[in-house]
Amino acid sequence: xxxxxxxxxxxxxxxxxxxxxxxxxxxxxxxxxxxxxxxxxxxxxxxxxxxxxxxxxxxxxxxxxxxxxxxxxxxxxxxxxxxxxxxxxxxxxxxxxxxxxxxxxxxxxxxxxxxxxxxxxxxxxxxxxxxxxxxxxxxxxxxxxxxxxxxxxxxxxxxxxxxxxxxxxxxxxxxxxxxxxxxxxxxxxxxxxxxxxxxxxxxxxxxxxxxxxxxxxxxxxxxxxxxxxxxxxxxxxxxxxxxxxxxxxxxxxxxxxxxxxxxxxxxxxxxxxxxxxxxxxxxxxxxxxxxxxxxxxxxxxxxxxxxxxxxxxxxxxxxxxxxxxxxxxxx
Amino acid sequence: xxxxxxxxxxxxxxxxxxxxxxxxxxxxxxxxxxxxxxxxxxxxxxxxxxxxxxxxxxxxxxxxxxxxxxxxxxxxxxxxxxxxxxxxxxxxxxxxxxxxxxxxxxxxxxxxxxxxxxxxxxxxxxxxxxxxxxxxxxxxxxxxxxxxxxxxxxxxxxxxxxxxxxxxxxxxxxxxxxxxxxxxxxxxxxxxxxxxxxxxxxxxxxxxxxxxxxxxxxxxxxxxxxxxxxxxxxxxxxxxxxxxxxxxxxxxxxxxxxxxxxxxxxxxxxxxxxxxxxxxxxxxxxxxxxxxxxxxxxxxxxxxxxxxxxxxxxxxxxxxxxxxxxxxxxx
Numbered sequence: 001x002x003x004x005x006x007x008x009x010x011x012x013x014x015x016x017x018x019x020x021x022x023x024x025x026x027x028x029x030x031x032x033x034x035x036x037x038x039x040x041x042x043x044x045x046x047x048x049x050x051x052x053x054x055x056x057x058x059x060x061x062x063x064x065x066x067x068x069x070x071x072x073x074x075x076x077x078x079x080x081x082x083x084x085x086x087x088x089x090x091x092x093x094x095x096x097x098x099x100x101x102x103x104x105x106x107x108x109x110x111x112x113x114x115x116x117x118x119x120x121x122x123x124x125x126x127x128x129x130x131x132x133x134x135x136x137x138x139x140x141x142x143x144x145x146x147x148x149x150x151x152x153x154x155x156x157x158x159x160x161x162x163x164x165x166x167x168x169x170x171x172x173x174x175x176x177x178x179x180x181x182x183x184x185x186x187x188x189x190x191x192x193x194x195x196x197x198x199x200x201x202x203x204x205x206x207x208x209x210x211x212x213x214x215x216x217x218x219x220x221x222x223x224x225x226x227x228x229x230x231x232x233x234x235x236x237x238x239x240x241x242x243x244x245x246x247x248x249x250x251x252x253x254x255x256x257x258x259x260x261x262x263x264x265x266x267x268x269x270x271x272x273x274x275x276x277x278x279x280x281x282x283x284x285x286x287x288x289x290x291x292x293x294x295x296x297x298x299x300x301x302x303x304x305x306x307x308x309x310x311x312x313x314x315x316x317x318x319x320x321x322x323x324x325x326x327x328x329x330x331x
Numbered sequence: 332x333x334x335x336x337x338x339x340x341x342x343x344x345x346x347x348x349x350x351x352x353x354x355x356x357x358x359x360x361x362x363x364x365x366x367x368x369x370x371x372x373x374x375x376x377x378x379x380x381x382x383x384x385x386x387x388x389x390x391x392x393x394x395x396x397x398x399x400x401x402x403x404x405x406x407x408x409x410x411x412x413x414x415x416x417x418x419x420x421x422x423x424x425x426x427x428x429x430x431x432x433x434x435x436x437x438x439x440x441x442x443x444x445x446x447x448x449x450x451x452x453x454x455x456x457x458x459x460x461x462x463x464x465x466x467x468x469x470x471x472x473x474x475x476x477x478x479x480x481x482x483x484x485x486x487x488x489x490x491x492x493x494x495x496x497x498x499x500x501x502x503x504x505x506x507x508x509x510x511x512x513x514x515x516x517x518x519x520x521x522x523x524x525x526x527x528x529x530x531x532x533x534x535x536x537x538x539x540x541x542x543x544x545x546x547x548x549x550x551x552x553x554x555x556x557x558x559x560x561x562x563x564x565x566x567x568x569x570x571x572x573x574x575x576x577x578x579x580x581x582x583x584x585x586x587x588x589x590x591x592x593x594x595x596x597x598x599x600x601x602x603x604x605x606x607x608x609x610x611x612x613x614x615x616x617x618x619x620x621x622x623x624x625x626x627x628x629x630x631x632x633x634x635x636x637x638x639x640x641x642x643x644x645x646x647x648x649x650x651x652x653x654x655x656x657x658x659x660x661x662x
Contacts (some may be wrong), residue, residue: 229459
């Protein structure tokens with residue numbers, strides 16, 4: 001391929017939506033941005049690697065979309081309004097078909113959020129996408145992991161578990177193949193995998209909702225490593241415990257449709273990860289305002305438990321449940 | 332390896348130097364930073380991949396140092412004062428020896444610059460280090476590629492060509508092996524390579540000098556892709572040409588010591604890249620102030636030519652030279 005790094009960047013990654021406050025975008029040593037004086041800048045960075053965060057041969061469109069989504073999800077978890085982003089991409093070769101589709105997926109979300117790409121780099125290497133995203137949040141208004149209070153309600157947006165189910169399907173372990181056969185789903189295996197994998201990557205961003213939410217909640221996290229793992233970060237930072245009711249976990253319609261075993265459903269919701277939904281705590285006196293927000297932003301919200309003194313307790317129909325499995329970790 | 336991502340980050344990448352203006356560092360969904368109202372934030376991101384930007388088995392200390400250096404070099408090229416940085420690292424496995432040395436190299440530069448690490452992530456994958464660095468620059472004071480003016484002098488800090496010579500040595504092509512034999516250096520090949528490679532990675536940052544320089548220069552770039560390639564960015568952005576005198580190129584003492592052929596020396600200086608020195612233009616009436624700066628920051632500075640109307644012309648002892656080779660590009 002004769003296309004150079006400079007041509008690549010120009011062709012696929014130069015957008016004209018420079019945006020207010022961006023004094024200098026792509027094309028110099030650095031980008032330059034201004035921050036309004038009453039705001040702080042929220043900064044996050046996340047990497048997606050082939051074979052680790054996504055399967056080989058994943059559609060480049062989905063990949064472009066999700067690489068940005070996981071980053072704006074971190075902004076949402078602080079209540080920050082997305083402002084701009086940078087992209088570093090390692091490619092085995094300068095495949096223009098790949099880049100065109102990747103760029104389309106990336107910009108489908110960036111355009112929706114009115115988010116300019118202000119810089120980045122491309123390099124030769126095994127497929128890896130590293131994005132840094134920047135958001136604005138009024139000083140002192142960020143939702144932080146350390147702010148959960150005893151008796152706060154614990155809430156989740158959307159549903160949990162579908163992305164993890166897709167990953168299990170994709171690995172085609174003996175366990176999941178046996179299960180699918182038992183459920184008489186083995187003939188539809190591929191189409192179920194494709195459906196769940198695609199839906200699990202095209203996750204809706206919660207940015208607009210989260211920005212409004214930060215007025216009534218001061219503690220949130222996005223679920224990347226699984227509900228238990230991410231809730232534990234909140235509990236540890238806030239020095240509190242929690243009670244979670246498993247029957248209240250928001251599950252995708254597909255779990256019922258495919259008739260997945262109940263304990264496997266719970267497992268996917270609790271430990272699966274990759275959901276990029278918001279987990280937040282809030283004084284329950286705000287529940288009316290929360291319902292109004294959820295309605296006006298069309299975001300499903302469900303209460304799954306309560307912040308308590310002590311440790312984390314999981315209950316199902318009132319009975320305590322012992323789940324010892326470790327959350328997903330990258331090593 | 333039983334060490335998890337969270338433990339890794341905590342053990343090797345949590346520093347206490349949170350720094351003024353950093354409201355929230357590592358440990359939440361985002362970092363939060365404040366920007367003084369008279370400043371803009373300069374943002375840059377750069378990736379170093381094994382086998383592309385550095386040889387396999389490169390010392391992790393050098394790698395940690397250089398991964399940060401290439402980023403602060405972009406800040407210096409705008410005249411921005413380094414403020415903080417994030418780190419995304421892909422590792423084949425959680426090798427603690429590697430991480431300890433890498434972290435030591437990284438912090439040797441970060442500490443010198445008083446630069447807090449505010450966030451990042453680690454993931455499994457082929458060795459790749461992606462850093463984003465942030466700097467403060469007074470509004471309107473950034474040195475930009477588009478600001479070169481006719482009759483400006485063209486200046487270089489430090490020397491050019493040594494990192495590129497090290498890369499040539501490292502590839503051990505038939506060409507370089509023959510050359511080293513001809514120069515009777517084949518017995519010392521390894522020690523010469525090690526010396527040049529290490530020196531070419533432990534490049535001194537130009538941040539403090541650049542920050543002061545921005546008062547007398549308004550146009551700079553750092554040399555990553557080679558003098559010709561990077562000068563061309565300035566000329567294109569500023570819509571000007573230039574005359575460069577090859578006999579004025581600042582060459583490392585090693586070139587004379589090893590008695591490298593003159594045209595090979597020129598080639599390394601012009602097209603080698605990886606120098607991370609500053610190339611800047613300035614009205615020559617400021618040369619006295621420049622000399623004072625260079626002296627007080629102990630930074631060698633050399634004038635290599637002049638901005639002209641027209642195209643880029645290279646001269647050696649007054650005679651025009653035609654160098655057609657393309658600059659280093661990543662694809």
